[in-house]
Amino acid sequence: MTRETEQSICTDAEWLGRSHCERCHIRRLMFFSELPGSAFSSLLKPIDHYIHPPGSVLYEAGSDKQFIYAIRRGMVKLVHETPEGSCRIVRLLGPGAAIGLELLEGAASYHHTAIAVDQVDLCKIPLSTTQQLQLEYPALCNRIGKQLQEQLDLADQWIVALSTGAAKQRVAQLLLILDEFFSDDNDSFILLNREDMAAMIGVAVETVSRMIAEFKRMKILYRLKDNRFQCNATALMKIIRDG
Amino acid sequence: MTRETEQSICTDAEWLGRSHCERCHIRRLMFFSELPGSAFSSLLKPIDHYIHPPGSVLYEAGSDKQFIYAIRRGMVKLVHETPEGSCRIVRLLGPGAAIGLELLEGAASYHHTAIAVDQVDLCKIPLSTTQQLQLEYPALCNRIGKQLQEQLDLADQWIVALSTGAAKQRVAQLLLILDEFFSDDNDSFILLNREDMAAMIGVAVETVSRMIAEFKRMKILYRLKDNRFQCNATALMKIIRDG
DNA sequence: CGAGGGGTTGACGCCGATCAAAGCTGGTGG
DNA sequence: CCACCAGCTTTGATCGGCGTCAACCCCTCG
Numbered sequence: 001m002t003r004e005t006e007q008s009i010c011t012d013a014e015w016l017g018r019s020h021c022e023r024c025h026i027r028r029l030m031f032f033s034e035l036p037g038s039a040f041s042s043l044l045k046p047i048d049h050y051i052h053p054p055g056s057v058l059y060e061a062g063s064d065k066q067f068i069y070a071i072r073r074g075m076v077k078l079v080h081e082t083p084e085g086s087c088r089i090v091r092l093l094g095p096g097a098a099i100g101l102e103l104l105e106g107a108a109s110y111h112h113t114a115i116a117v118d119q120v121d122l123c124k125i126p127l128s129t130t131q132q133l134q135l136e137y138p139a140l141c142n143r144i145g146k147q148l149q150e151q152l153d154l155a156d157q158w159i160v161a162l163s164t165g166a167a168k169q170r171v172a173q174l175l176l177i178l179d180e181f182f183s184d185d186n187d188s189f190i191l192l193n194r195e196d197m198a199a200m201i202g203v204a205v206e207t208v209s210r211m212i213a214e215f216k217r218m219k220i221l222y223r224l225k226d227n228r229f230q231c232n233a234t235a236l237m238k239i240i241r242d243g
Numbered sequence: 244m245t246r247e248t249e250q251s252i253c254t255d256a257e258w259l260g261r262s263h264c265e266r267c268h269i270r271r272l273m274f275f276s277e278l279p280g281s282a283f284s285s286l287l288k289p290i291d292h293y294i295h296p297p298g299s300v301l302y303e304a305g306s307d308k309q310f311i312y313a314i315r316r317g318m319v320k321l322v323h324e325t326p327e328g329s330c331r332i333v334r335l336l337g338p339g340a341a342i343g344l345e346l347l348e349g350a351a352s353y354h355h356t357a358i359a360v361d362q363v364d365l366c367k368i369p370l371s372t373t374q375q376l377q378l379e380y381p382a383l384c385n386r387i388g389k390q391l392q393e394q395l396d397l398a399d400q401w402i403v404a405l406s407t408g409a410a411k412q413r414v415a416q417l418l419l420i421l422d423e424f425f426s427d428d429n430d431s432f433i434l435l436n437r438e439d440m441a442a443m444i445g446v447a448v449e450t451v452s453r454m455i456a457e458f459k460r461m462k463i464l465y466r467l468k469d470n471r472f473q474c475n476a477t478a479l480m481k482i483i484r485d486g
Numbered sequence: 487c488g489a490g491g492g493g494t495t496g497a498c499g500c501c502g503a504t505c506a507a508a509g510c511t512g513g514t515g516g
Numbered sequence: 517c518c519a520c521c522a523g524c525t526t527t528g529a530t531c532g533g534c535g536t537c538a539a540c541c542c543c544t545c546g
Contacts, residue, residue, distance in 0.1 A: 080403045084484065090402045105392035111399065141384035148391035149348035155398035156354065159333045160323045163406035164445050167534070194493065202407050204535050209494060241327065410502065437525065447503050452525055 013050040019123045021047060029096040031070045031125070031147070034139040043133075045126040051119065058114040058122075059100065065110070066127045068100040074120030075182060077196065078112040089199045091154055092117070094182055098147050103127050104134075118190060162201045166243060170201040171211040172236040175221065179231050188228040191221075256293040262366045264290060272339040274313045274368070274390070277382040286376075288369040294362065301357040301365075302343065308353070309370040311343040317363030318425060320439065321355040332442040334397055335360070337425055341390050346370050347377075361433060405444045409486060413444040414454040415479040418464065422474050431471040434464075 021027060022037035032039070040047075049072075052058060058076065059065055071093060078091040078099065090112065093099060102111045104127070134140045161173040174197060183189040194212070198205045215221040220235045264270060265280035275282070283290075292315075295301065301319065302308055314336060321334040321342065333355065336342060345354045347370070377383045404416040417440060426432040437455070441448045458464040463478045 080399065082403075088403050088407050090399045102392055102396075105389050107392075111396065138381040138384065141381065141388065145384065145388055145391060146348050148388060148395060149345055149350075152391060152395050152398060153345075153354065155395060155402065156323065156333045159398065159401055159406060160325075160331050163402060164331050205492095206494085206536080207534060209492095210534095213494060448524095449504080449526085450502055453502090453527080456526060 013052045013056065016049040016051055016121075019047040019049040021123075026072060026095070030072075030123075031068075031098045031143060032133070032140070034143050035133065035137055039133060039137060043129050045129050047126070047129065048124045049122075050124055051121050052116040054116055054118050054120075056116045056120075058116060058120075059110050061111060061113045062109045064108060065100075066103070068098060068103060068125045068127060068130055069114070070098045070123045070125060071095055072121040072123060074122075075117040075190075076120055076122075077115050077117050079115060079199070080112055087199055088202060089196065090158065091151065092177075092182075092200070093151075093154075097151070101144065101147060101151075104130060104144060117192065117196065158200075165240075167201070167203045167207045168211050168214075169240050169243065170203065171197070171208060171215070172239045174201055175215070175231050176233060176236055176240075179233060184228075186224065186228075188224040188230050191227050191229045256295045256299065259292040259294055259364075262290040262292040264366075269315060269338070273315075273366075274311075274341045274386060275376070275383070277386050278376065278380055282376060282380060286372050288372050290369070290372065291367045292365075293367055294364050295359040297359055297361050297363075299359045299363075301359060301363075302353050304354060304356045305352045307351060308343075309346070311341060311346060311368045311370060311373055312357070313341045313366045313368060314338055315364040315366060317365075318360040318433075319363055319365075320358050320360050322358060322442070323355055330442055331445065332439060333401065334394065335420075335425075335443070336394075336397075340394070344387065344390060344394075347373060347387060360435065360439065401443075408483075410444070410446045410450045411454050411457075412483050412486065413446065414440070414451060414458070415482045417444055418458070418474050419476060419479055419483075422476060427471075429467065429471075431467045431473050434470050434472045 021032055021035075021040045024030065027033055052074075058069060059067075061079075061081065073095055076093045076097075076099060077089045078093070079087050079089050081087040099114055100110055130140075134144075157177075161177070162170055164170075165173075178189040178192070179187075191212075192200075194205045194208045197208045197212075201208070212221065215231075215236075216223075218235070220232045220239075221229055222231075223229055264275055264278075264283045267273065270276055295317075301312060302310075304322075304324065316338055319336045319340075319342060320332045321336070322330050322332050324330040342357055343353055373383075377387075400420075404420070405413055407413075408416075421432040421435070422430075434455075435443075437448045437451045440451045440455075444451070455464065458474075458479075461478075463475045463482075464472055465474075466472055
């Protein structure tokens, strides 16, 4: 457990050990919140707990791995890569979200590439384990349905907020999302790099840079420390409304 | 049943009568495909069958109706309207799809406005009926999960294909989608009006018109009869690749 | 100290939004 | 049956926003 504070910069995930779901302190957030603690005693395959450094690939689109992941900490981006090399980020997920759920609905392989944005802490759940639990506890189905519905809502929001309107408005919407869903105790959030932001809203890197720089000059966006930022949500909403 | 061929132009739905799920000839496509025929004998509330003329509103975002709908025939658009009056279409659904599923996952109201694009034929399922069946037949859960996953995949495709790249490429992608998912026996599909297409890909009506007109001149898109069209998929894919 | 990667800024040209006007088409009523 | 109208589509002209290329800055790391 002393490893928890380490963060080596390598592309391999760090194995933190077996997950102890029955005494997981964030289980109510998580995928298995419906289950009794006793459910985990008879699992055929273990659920493991890993830590991934920023930028590491959790899984690749099309690969046929057999794991679902539950995010405990950090941000994960789901990326769609076109054969021509350009890529578009279709979702940004944080603690409590589960990824790779398409495997449960019969997909032969992952539909996206999943990449850690910052340091990510997650539980790796064998597909067969979920299926086993699903048979024993039908209530787990509701949890899966809820996860899917939440991701569907996020995808719709992505279309409406991040893929519509002028570049300035999209950047403003993105900042509001970071502020709302990814801010910590002191209401500050990590400002993603320009490339990621560009891939989220579908504009050029330079355009994002210009908008962010302008927001900084206007004091609508300001640094707290390191790359933690705060924003003036009211001003951003005004920009989204009035253009 | 003689009413089936009628199509009065009014905003009210035409009631066709009780659905007979146990002998529905497209049930394997539908929401209740997992259930035995006997499941429908003890329903507390009826499942009704309606026909809606083009343009009629099936339900409005935010309203708290208590029905889920299964599409039997026709196309339905899910629309997000901004307070400023502009709107964006986030999904286009056809036979076999179910809409209003967010009610099952605890949403207090519909997340979108649903509007019939052409003549739509659907089953109106009371929320309580689905919940009742879900208790009796946990397998229904899988079906719901599958529906949600399919819609999530559609939403992701919407982001990647219809909200990314130049206007010409987006229109090409849209035509490919219409060709793939909404074409009938003779491989022809209904060409949506320019306003709807514009709301799908997030560009101006005039721009869509220019692109469509250009495709017609290039013989990549050609009318079969009325407003049924065919397209040259290979040429469209080339445009998407090369710009 | 130099190299390299990410961020910022400038210059320029093109795509697409906007406004305006002119076809087209189906429906209505005389 | 034809004239007319309303709504949709097409096309043109113009202008601004944004993509592209390039230079430069700043910070980190070797």
